[in-house]
Amino acid sequence: MSETKNTTKSTNKKKASSGPLSFLSSLCYIWWLETKSTIKDEGVLIFFLVVPLAYPLLYSWIYNNEVVREVPVAIVDLSHSSSSREFIQDFDASPDVRAAYYCNNLQEAEALVGKTGCTWCTLLSK
Numbered sequence: 001m002s003e004t005k006n007t008t009k010s011t012n013k014k015k016a017s018s019g020p021l022s023f024l025s026s027l028c029y030i031w032w033l034e035t036k037s038t039i040k041d042e043g044v045l046i047f048f049l050v051v052p053l054a055y056p057l058l059y060s061w062i063y064n065n066e067v068v069r070e071v072p073v074a075i076v077d078l079s080h081s082s083s084s085r086e087f088i089q090d091f092d093a094s095p096d097v098r099a100a101y102y103c104n105n106l107q108e109a110e111a112l113v114g115k116t117g118c119t120w121c122t123l124l125s126k
Contacts, residue, residue: 072100074109074121084124091122 038044075091077084092099100118103109109121 069095070098071096071120072116072118073097074101074103074112074118075099076103076106076109076121076123079124079126087124 038048073091075088077088088099091097101109101112101116103112103121106121106123109123112118113121
């Protein structure tokens with residue numbers, strides 16, 4: 001019986017002495033086995049490689065025609081400077097918005113937003 005206790009104690013000492021290194025080694029071994037099984041499984045491989053590449057392409061192709069273009073905008077230019085006129089030209093040159101109305105004050109622009117198809121207004125202050 002005493003030999004059994006001595007054997008058990010010496011085995012426990014060996015396990016305790018190689019604790020962190022043994023844990024790291026077994027962790028790497030488990031990681032390697034899981035990586036091998038992941039690469040061999042076709043379903044998991046498709047899920048990890050094909051889906052992340054195909055989904056954004058499919059999503060953008062489906063919603064390509066849903067982009068809103070030429071949104072009418074009311075512009076209130078209180079500055080009347082050359083830089084504000086240049087900004088309005090650049091703003092109107094984009095395909096997404098259209099400078100539809102030029103207003104003298106903000107109240108006039110807000111009234112246009114309520115009455116017409118104008119969806120928003122831009123205020124350029126002094």
